[in-house]
Amino acid sequence: MLGQLIVSSLVVGSIYALMALAMSITYKASEVPNFSQGEMAMMSTYVTFVLLSSFGLSFYPAMLLTVGFAFLLGLILEFFFLRRAKNPTPLNLIVITIGFQLMLYGLAGWKWGSEQRQINLPFSESKVIVQNDVFALTELNLATLVIAFIVLLVIYLLIQKTKLGLAMKACQQNVNASKMNGISAYRIMAISFGISSIVGAIAGVLVAPLLTLDPSMMWDPLLKGFAAAVLGGMKSLHGVVIGGLLLGLIENLFGFYISIEFKSVVAFAIIVLVLYFKPSGLFDKHYVRKV
Amino acid sequence: MRNLKTTYFEDLQLFKDGVHLFWSAVLILALFTLPFFVKTYYLTILNLMAVNVIVALGLNLLVGNTGQISLGHAGFVAIGAYTTVLLLKLGVPFIFAFVAAGVVSALFGILLGIPSLKLEGPYLAIATLAFGLAVTTLIGRMDFLGGRMGMNVPKLQIKWMGLKYDHALYYIILSITIIAVIAMRNILRSRIGRAFQAIRDSDIAAAAIGIHLTRYKLYSFGLSALFAGAAGSLWALYLGFINPTLFSFILSINFLVIIVLGGLGSITGSILGAVVLTYLNLQLENVVDIPLLGAALYKFSEVFMTTTGIANVSWVLTGFILILVVLYEPLGLYGLWLRTKIFWKRWPF
Amino acid sequence: MNKHTFFEVVQLNKSFGGLKAVNQLHFDVKEKEIFSIIGPNGAGKSTVFNCINGLYQPEEGQIKFKGEELIGKRPDQIAQAGIARTFQNLELFAHMTTLDNILLGRHKSMKASILATVGLSFKRSKAAKEELEHRRKVEEIIDFLELEAARDQFVSNLPYGKQKLVELGRALALEPDLLLLDEPAAGLTQEEREDMIFWIKDIRDLLGITVILIEHNMQMVQNISDRILAINFGTQITIGTPEEVLNHPEVIKAYLGEDLPSTL
CATH class of the missing domain: 3.40.50.300 (P-loop containing nucleotide triphosphate hydrolases)
Structure with missing residues (x-):
């Protein structure tokens, strides 16, 4: 039983890890926790749904278009809203993302909200494809694990091995110095939001078959992803991924052995407790302002 | 012409001159005589506005004046509401139940404040959010609090000069709101309020002049929760029924929208924000009934969206207004009010 | 000693x-x-x-x-x-007036509790009396540093030299x-x-x-x-x-x- 629990935790945890990674990418770039991350993912998931069901596209072309849409959505948030704020405080920017969240939520409800919908992925959620003494894995579970792993790997390579990743790191450390070296800080910021939105969208599509498709479907994954990112330390990429997997594990173990109803509350309680001892999460250094 | 001040006390008094006193008196008089002229429905709206004013005052103290963030204030409102109802059911007079609501809520505020002291930005946001979530989940599990089904709020036994129940309720809520506004104004003008703002602007300098950061952050959390708890008590009273879903994350966000829209760090802002957003939300609930615009929106929904989801327009609009405020008027409605005042003072120049 | x-x-x-x-x-x-x-x-x-x-x-x-x-x-x-101090790169309370900044220097000498401060707008209240007493001391500092013209201005709007004086004034207010x-x-x-x-x-x-x-x-x-x-x-x-x-x-x-x- 424990083996099965751990495997299920990894599946849920990898969704949290994706959401946490999405939050972390933009937080590193802008110091803003993006509250609209969930709604952006939700919108993208609806786009997949429409492409699959109304336009009759097959899964992979639909995914490709969704990724493009998600990227564009990230650019819109950065270019039309966040960039327009003059001398913003962190709170100002947080409020902008909350405003964007409400707008997307309203738009989705206006367009699709009246009916419950089901998204059909080519991965079955009931067909068991791995079965042994320790655990069983459905097609969807396996796809989730594999896709999440690929996304994490791609993001890692993107940031560690490419010029773009180097520019992103440079902008995080010193915006002015980056500008002087010919990096367009605005463009890097916009691209960061675009990439983060893609990561969120993939999490959205993967989690959609487990939930009903409705405008509030990403609330829980967003909160968990945010919590996971905080647990790991918002600015540490490997930290947030570990945070996501850890959160999945805590939730599932507690849910199974003690109480399923309190599993979310306890997960949050543990995070608050961790923060009490490590105010910037498990893997991030606490920063003290110099005078 | 500007009046010259002759004593330092003139900076402390409530009304800065006769004109200010006069208009404040007119406004208060108007609010107190209103029940004789309007339908009960409008009193209900005013009640809701007043309750939101009280929560906004408290939240603005924490966010606008102390520079902390809270995404869990609905939790404090819930604690105030449930404390009141529980005590009323036990036969405790309302006045004590009301005070207890504030005190219990403040204690929870301090309790939440303790682990939150070291946290900043997103870390504080997640801790407060977790708190809000925990409160409603726990209440939902407790049968003596009505669980998920919620519970009815006992009606008060009010026999004041033959006043109608709705009117009496309105007077109670209005009076408490006025007291809350004055109390908050005085606290903010005092050494305590200045210390909060000092922490917001530079915690290092605040400590260097002798402000105990831990203690004052806890004061701020406590006071903020006290106001939210008091508001929750009144809310329960006029709703007549409470359940955990009333106090969701969305309600916490709604309070945040109120203070941002009204103006961070400003009492006038808290009042304007609460009044305007409450009104706006009520109007947008029946967006189709708005003349001209309603019909156009309906047509638009038929063609491009769905007519059944048209109520969602209120979310779109709220979100859009929120962004516009941050981008173009960071002081919110209070900033707009200041500009109008300056414009009239200088007119026609 | x-x-x-x-x-x-x-x-x-x-x-x-x-x-x-x-x-x-x-x-x-x-x-x-x-x-x-x-x-x-x-x-x-x-x-x-x-x-x-x-x-x-x-x-x-x-x-x-x-x-x-x-x-x-x-x-x-x-x-x-x-012990009072000033800072190399100014640590003023930017969104407050000169008067409030220097009044904050009096914070540790003032005793009014939260409950007492609720009565601030009443002339007879303890909080108001205390506030006025310390206000007088602050006005002396404002006179001493010749900051009268800046008294009611937000410090972030003051020229750099004046801001330095406000910070000095705040430190002096600690006595x-x-x-x-x-x-x-x-x-x-x-x-x-x-x-x-x-x-x-x-x-x-x-x-x-x-x-x-x-x-x-x-x-x-x-x-x-x-x-x-x-x-x-x-x-x-x-x-x-x-x-x-x-x-x-x-x-x-x-x-x-x-x-x-x-x-x-």
């Missing part, structure tokens, strides 16, 4: 990672002295101040003020003990026994600097406050100090009267660099 040195730093050590910012620093300051700490950029001067006022916890050593150990105390406790000034003349015009020298002397002569200051302007340091401590890489180069210190070969070397061109 006579039993103890007024203010004393004993074998102070503070490092950041591998870097020793303050290394075995040792000095004392006499009552009503104007004592300067000089040294090149990054010599550890501000770190000394941050250790004294409790922002940093040094690894070793003692800091004694009137015989009382300061290490281990929080910044607010140290302020309560009678400290020891005042730490971190580069009080940096960024000031010639005229403003001369005023600052005048005020610092007045602070000592009229108010009887002991002053420790960090400063880069040698003319000012020479003019104002009773004694000077020169440090580099966190260690003492020399300590003594202005003439002794400023003519010390190590000090000249530290400031002008090793390879002094022979043409100079």
Whole structure:
């Protein structure tokens, strides 16, 4: 039983890890926790749904278009809203993302909200494809694990091995110095939001078959992803991924052995407790302002 | 012409001159005589506005004046509401139940404040959010609090000069709101309020002049929760029924929208924000009934969206207004009010 | 009082990672002295101040003020003990007026509780009486520093020189026994600097406050100090009267660099 629990935790945890990674990418770039991350993912998931069901596209072309849409959505948030704020405080920017969240939520409800919908992925959620003494894995579970792993790997390579990743790191450390070296800080910021939105969208599509498709479907994954990112330390990429997997594990173990109803509350309680001892999460250094 | 001040006390008094006193008196008089002229429905709206004013005052103290963030204030409102109802059911007079609501809520505020002291930005946001979530989940599990089904709020036994129940309720809520506004104004003008703002602007300098950061952050959390708890008590009273879903994350966000829209760090802002957003939300609930615009929106929904989801327009609009405020008027409605005042003072120049 | 040195730093050590910012620093300051700490950029001067006022916890050593150990105390406790400071890059309460900034300097002397402050708008209330009493003291400081015109302005709107004065005023409002000034003349015009020298002397002569200051302007340091401590890489180069210190070969070397061109 424990083996099965751990495997299920990894599946849920990898969704949290994706959401946490999405939050972390933009937080590193802008110091803003993006509250609209969930709604952006939700919108993208609806786009997949429409492409699959109304336009009759097959899964992979639909995914490709969704990724493009998600990227564009990230650019819109950065270019039309966040960039327009003059001398913003962190709170100002947080409020902008909350405003964007409400707008997307309203738009989705206006367009699709009246009916419950089901998204059909080519991965079955009931067909068991791995079965042994320790655990069983459905097609969807396996796809989730594999896709999440690929996304994490791609993001890692993107940031560690490419010029773009180097520019992103440079902008995080010193915006002015980056500008002087010919990096367009605005463009890097916009691209960061675009990439983060893609990561969120993939999490959205993967989690959609487990939930009903409705405008509030990403609330829980967003909160968990945010919590996971905080647990790991918002600015540490490997930290947030570990945070996501850890959160999945805590939730599932507690849910199974003690109480399923309190599993979310306890997960949050543990995070608050961790923060009490490590105010910037498990893997991030606490920063003290110099005078 | 500007009046010259002759004593330092003139900076402390409530009304800065006769004109200010006069208009404040007119406004208060108007609010107190209103029940004789309007339908009960409008009193209900005013009640809701007043309750939101009280929560906004408290939240603005924490966010606008102390520079902390809270995404869990609905939790404090819930604690105030449930404390009141529980005590009323036990036969405790309302006045004590009301005070207890504030005190219990403040204690929870301090309790939440303790682990939150070291946290900043997103870390504080997640801790407060977790708190809000925990409160409603726990209440939902407790049968003596009505669980998920919620519970009815006992009606008060009010026999004041033959006043109608709705009117009496309105007077109670209005009076408490006025007291809350004055109390908050005085606290903010005092050494305590200045210390909060000092922490917001530079915690290092605040400590260097002798402000105990831990203690004052806890004061701020406590006071903020006290106001939210008091508001929750009144809310329960006029709703007549409470359940955990009333106090969701969305309600916490709604309070945040109120203070941002009204103006961070400003009492006038808290009042304007609460009044305007409450009104706006009520109007947008029946967006189709708005003349001209309603019909156009309906047509638009038929063609491009769905007519059944048209109520969602209120979310779109709220979100859009929120962004516009941050981008173009960071002081919110209070900033707009200041500009109008300056414009009239200088007119026609 | 006579039993103890007024203010004393004993074998102070503070490092950041591998870097020793303050290394075995040792000095004392006499009552009503104007004592300067000089040294090149990054010599550890501000770190000394941050250790004294409790922002940093040094690894070793003692800091004694009137015989009382300061290490281990929080910044607010140290302020309560009678030490006030200003900051190198200004730490003002930017969204508040000059008056409120200086009134905040009175915070620790005021006692009104939260409950009492609710009555502030009533003339007879304790809170109002206390507020007015301290307001009078603040007005004296505003007069002293000639800040009348800036009284009701937000400090972020004031010119830099005035902002420095507001910060000085806020520190004075604490009525400290020891005042730490971190580069009080940096960024000031010639005229403003001369005023600052005048005020610092007045602070000592009229108010009887002991002053420790960090400063880069040698003319000012020479003019104002009773004694000077020169440090580099966190260690003492020399300590003594202005003439002794400023003519010390190590000090000249530290400031002008090793390879002094022979043409100079």
